[in-house]
Amino acid sequence: MSATCARVTRAGVARQARGRRLMVQASSDAKFADYKPKVAFFFPGQGAQTVGMAKEAAEAVPAAKQLFERASDILGYNLLDVCAEGPKEKLDLTAVSQPAIYVASLAALEKLKAEQGEAAAAAADVCAGLSLGEYTALTYAGAINFEDGVRLVKLRGESMQAAADAQPSGMVSVIGLSADKVAELCEAASAEVPAGQGVRIANYLCNGNYAVSGGIAGCEAVEKLAKSFKARMTVRLAVAGAFHTDFMAPAREKLQEALASTAIQEPRIPVISNVDAAPHSDPDTIKKILATQLTAPVQFEGSIKALLERGLERSYEIGPNKVIAGIMKRIDKTHNIENITV
Structure with a gap:
């Protein structure tokens, strides 16, 4: 595993841990x-x-x-x-x-x-x-x-x-792939860019329509690699930055x-x-x-x-x-x- 992939994996584990902590805090929140x-x-x-x-x-x-x-x-x-x-x-x-x-x-x-x-x-x-x-x-x-x-x-x-504005970033909509395939695409794109420029799925909308967020280099890598993952198309979203990351x-x-x-x-x-x-x-x-x-x-x-x-x-x-x-x-x-x- 590359150093970049390892960093991406550690970041994912950290996010999952935060999610578990949130659910522990919400254990009495059951109305x-x-x-x-x-x-x-x-x-x-x-x-x-x-x-x-x-x-x-x-x-x-x-x-x-x-x-x-x-x-x-x-x-x-x-x-x-x-x-x-x-x-x-x-x-x-x-x-x-x-x-x-x-x-x-x-x-x-x-x-x-x-x-x-x-x-x-x-x-x-x-x-x-x-x-x-x-x-x-x-x-x-x-x-x-x-x-x-x-x-x-x-x-x-x-x-x-x-x-x-403080840290340029972006979002890309990936059309035509399952969530698992988009996650693989994000991992491959993140492996090609410097630390801090990686991407991950930010919006789980529906099968065949997922938005990824991350650094500009990571977004460009997603766009470059998408066809090799059999995506139908990618669309750079007109948003200010990498929301939900x-x-x-x-x-x-x-x-x-x-x-x-x-x-x-x-x-x-x-x-x-x-x-x-x-x-x-x-x-x-x-x-x-x-x-x-x-x-x-x-x-x-x-x-x-x-x-x-x-x-x-x-x-x-x-x-x-x-x-x-x-x-x-x-x-x-x-x-x-x-x-x-x-």
């Missing part, structure tokens, strides 16, 4: 252990943003517009203007897109309420979000209030942008500080964590999970499969774009999922 989901609300993450989103919803639904006004007071700029008019370069900034998607998704919830009634908006007995979307899910579940949510995602986006450790530390002083309540319904594909009810555990999420792989494929195995009958994707619906259809094409877009 939702036997949850039986029927209706899920899913909330999108960064990358779902498009110029023009939420414009019509804000015009048609006063409660949606009020969310943007409240958020703008906290952010210090007119968030609705950026969502509705762009420019795209500004909306795509990590520090801007994260609060934009968070508020737009909650505006979509107000749209659902206005169009289908209070009962439809309260129909979910479980919820989840893709990375950033976990904050929206926790807000829907009553664990985080709206103003605190805006402050947290603002800090999260700014801190992730700063961490990416140790490149985001400085952001995790800043987020931990903010979470420590933020009031988090026990969720009223299960919220499936990106870190371990399980629900948690203990507020301190939720804080640890949210901080860990920045440097841990996103287990969204496992989250969806767990819900389906437990009997999930129908779902709604609430927020801009239709990313999660596409993932769901790759996992179970027969599942009933409706989009409430803005």
Whole structure:
């Protein structure tokens, strides 16, 4: 085994150990252990943003517009203007897109309420979000209030942008391979680059669609080697840096500080964590999970499969774009999922 491979392996062992410690801490966190989901609300993450989103919803639904006004007071700029008019370069900034998607998704919830009634908006007995979307899910579940949510995602986006600026890194989507094959590809790519430039799977989305994160050299090595592993294609993602890896450790530390002083309540319904594909009810555990999420792989494929195995009958994707619906259809094409877009 090369020295680089050994370092990659040690890093993986260390991450697994951190995960085990987290689960030990969560041993008494079992309120939702036997949850039986029927209706899920899913909330999108960064990358779902498009110029023009939420414009019509804000015009048609006063409660949606009020969310943007409240958020703008906290952010210090007119968030609705950026969502509705762009420019795209500004909306795509990590520090801007994260609060934009968070508020737009909650505006979509107000749209659902206005169009289908209070009962439809309260129909979910479980919820989840893709990375950033976990904050929206926790807000829907009553664990985080709206103003605190805006402050947290603002800090999260700014801190992730700063961490990416401090140490150049990136992400690559690998299309057409199983998770095992992508892991082998990451190991081969990491063996070709200097220490600290390696890559690993960061987003487990669905079979044939996994995103890897790491140093720029590692991303380039993945792109070079992908065809030899029979990947259909690779796509360099338009993100600031290597999200959900140790490149985001400085952001995790800043987020931990903010979470420590933020009031988090026990969720009223299960919220499936990106870190371990399980629900948690203990507020301190939720804080640890949210901080860990920045440097841990996103287990969204496992989250969806767990819900389906437990009997999930129908779902709604609430927020801009239709990313999660596409993932769901790759996992179970027969599942009933409706989009409430803005």
